[in-house]
Amino acid sequence: MELKLYVDRMSQPSRAILIFCKANGIEFEEVKILLAKRQHHSPEFAEVNPMKQVPAIVHGDFKLFESHAILIYLASAFPGVADHWYPADVRKRAKIHSVLDWHHSNLRRGAVGYIFNDSIAIALGLPLNPKAAAEGEKLLSASLAMIESYWLEGHGPFLLGNSEPSIADLSLVCEIMQLEVADENDRDRILGPHKRILKWIEDTKNATSPYFEEIHSIMSPVKEKLKELKVQASQQSA
Amino acid sequence: MELKLYVDRMSQPSRAILIFCKANGIEFEEVKILLAKRQHHSPEFAEVNPMKQVPAIVHGDFKLFESHAILIYLASAFPGVADHWYPADVRKRAKIHSVLDWHHSNLRRGAVGYIFNDSIAIALGLPLNPKAAAEGEKLLSASLAMIESYWLEGHGPFLLGNSEPSIADLSLVCEIMQLEVADENDRDRILGPHKRILKWIEDTKNATSPYFEEIHSIMSPVKEKLKELKVQASQQSA
Numbered sequence: 001m002e003l004k005l006y007v008d009r010m011s012q013p014s015r016a017i018l019i020f021c022k023a024n025g026i027e028f029e030e031v032k033i034l035l036a037k038r039q040h041h042s043p044e045f046a047e048v049n050p051m052k053q054v055p056a057i058v059h060g061d062f063k064l065f066e067s068h069a070i071l072i073y074l075a076s077a078f079p080g081v082a083d084h085w086y087p088a089d090v091r092k093r094a095k096i097h098s099v100l101d102w103h104h105s106n107l108r109r110g111a112v113g114y115i116f117n118d119s120i121a122i123a124l125g126l127p128l129n130p131k132a133a134a135e136g137e138k139l140l141s142a143s144l145a146m147i148e149s150y151w152l153e154g155h156g157p158f159l160l161g162n163s164e165p166s167i168a169d170l171s172l173v174c175e176i177m178q179l180e181v182a183d184e185n186d187r188d189r190i191l192g193p194h195k196r197i198l199k200w201i202e203d204t205k206n207a208t209s210p211y212f213e214e215i216h217s218i219m220s221p222v223k224e225k226l227k228e229l230k231v232q233a234s235q236q237s238a
Numbered sequence: 239m240e241l242k243l244y245v246d247r248m249s250q251p252s253r254a255i256l257i258f259c260k261a262n263g264i265e266f267e268e269v270k271i272l273l274a275k276r277q278h279h280s281p282e283f284a285e286v287n288p289m290k291q292v293p294a295i296v297h298g299d300f301k302l303f304e305s306h307a308i309l310i311y312l313a314s315a316f317p318g319v320a321d322h323w324y325p326a327d328v329r330k331r332a333k334i335h336s337v338l339d340w341h342h343s344n345l346r347r348g349a350v351g352y353i354f355n356d357s358i359a360i361a362l363g364l365p366l367n368p369k370a371a372a373e374g375e376k377l378l379s380a381s382l383a384m385i386e387s388y389w390l391e392g393h394g395p396f397l398l399g400n401s402e403p404s405i406a407d408l409s410l411v412c413e414i415m416q417l418e419v420a421d422e423n424d425r426d427r428i429l430g431p432h433k434r435i436l437k438w439i440e441d442t443k444n445a446t447s448p449y450f451e452e453i454h455s456i457m458s459p460v461k462e463k464l465k466e467l468k469v470q471a472s473q474q475s476a
Contacts, residue, residue, distance in 0.1 A: 050388050051340065062329055069335035076328045090314045091300055097307035102289065104342035150288050 001060040003028040006048055008035045009218045010120075012111075013067030014055040016174040020071055020167065022211035024081045036123055068100045071167040084164035095160050099151060099168040107147065107175055110139030115178050118186070122229045123222075141190060147172070148196045157203040165207045173204040180219040181226055239298040241266040244286055246273045247456045248358075250349075251305030252293040254412040258309055258405065260449035262319045274361055306338045309405040322402035333398050337389060337406040345385065345413055348377030353416050356424070360467045361460075379428060385410070386434045395441040403445045411442040418457040419464055 005028050007014035021028050033039045033054050040052045049056035049065040056065040064070055075086035087093050113136025117129040154161015158169050179187045205212040243266050245252035259266050271277045271292050278290045287294035287303040294303040313324035325331050351374025355367040392399015396407050417425045443450040
């Protein structure tokens with residue numbers, strides 16, 4: 001049964017799903033839906049996901065969207081996936097749901113609010129919004145502090161004190177990796193104080209190498225492009 | 239093994255969990271954490287939920303927060319719960335996760351943004367914020383339109399075309415029920431155009447009667463109290 005992933009590697013939940021499939025030997029076809037070209041608004045893609053967002057998947061005749069739901073589905077429907085990604089134990093599983101639910105209204109909302117308004121908007125021809133970026137950064141920083149002091153407080157290197165990564169590690173780390181397209185001084189200001197998070201990102205990368213680096217290789221050229229667009233915009237407004 | 243629910247009946251996800259337990263014959267102790275009295279900021283409650291939010295549960299020595307994670311846990315850990323609440327089938331389950339994930343950034347965000355800034359803030363001694371309420375209402379109305387045209391488009395009366403309710407029906411309907419504390423003209427303006435949603439609320443109520451009405455009986459006196467506080471505030475500012 002064929003699995004199609006409708007993704008844009010610039011989208012952090014898309015990257016989480018791509019890395020998950022590659023790290024678990026799940027075969028798929030990557031269907032690129034380029035947000036910058038507004039391909040998510042096409043009538044064809046609305047048939048896949050009426051919410052017009054990536055990622056979405058089609059597995060045989062089954063359609064699904066929302067990245068956490070997709071990660072859980074892939075971990076459950078493909079028998080080769082190791083238990084640590086999404087444990088069968090009801091309590092371990094419940095804790096992973098708890099992290100993922102928390103993510104929606106905290107880390108994700110903060111990170112998207114910051115990066116979009118500080119950088120990515122410019123690539124879509126929209127003005128940057130320093131006030132909205134500052135609000136996003138506030139929630140982002142509070143979320144990073146909570147990850148460091150609570151979700152990573154256990155003995156193991158991963159969330160919930162686990163010794164191996166779960167889908168929650170992959171989802172949250174890919175979110176934080178979005179900071180790679182920001183100015184390096186800004187990234188250092190936000191992430192620098194969180195040594196435990198920096199180590200956790202490295203541990204998650206190592207646990208999914210070489211796929212993590214392969215899927216994130218898009219970040220560096222995008223960062224350069226955004227830098228260029230920011231310089232152009234500041235020259236035009238000067 | 240004892241189950242304790244840390245809840246405030248004014249909190250919509252708290253109500254969903256209370257109704258779920260009662261409708262499924264799950265015994266529990268209700269520990270009231272009154273948000274208006276800032277009891278969620280007590281050091282004792284921080285031991286239960288470091289995020290200082292209701293609902294949270296303690297089941298024996300197991301602690302959990304985030305309402306969707308709690309509903310899934312209760313449906314999985316208590317053997318008497320009927321399959322329709324959280325189906326064992328991987329694809330049916332995936333669709334429920336998809337609705338619940340969508341809920342976070344759409345219906346919930348819109349409903350909370352509207353109701354808090356239009357009404358509830360005043361009970362916490364905070365100023366109402368018409369601009370933020372209008373932004374919330376915009377997202378709330380878009381979410382209601384999407385529920386009506388997409389999530390409720392199937393043959394059955396419940397989300398995803400199901401013939402019996404799932405935890406997603408309960409979670410989303412309790413969210414919409416928060417509109418009961420708003421001025422009735424506002425509630426009618428927002429909900430009136432959505433006949434299918436009004437029927438779905440009734441169907442969900444009937445499927446969980448008399449617990450649905452019992453747990454929501456708090457709404458009417460709170461509405462009167464908020465009305466009173468609004469009159470006082472307008473007299474003071476006049």
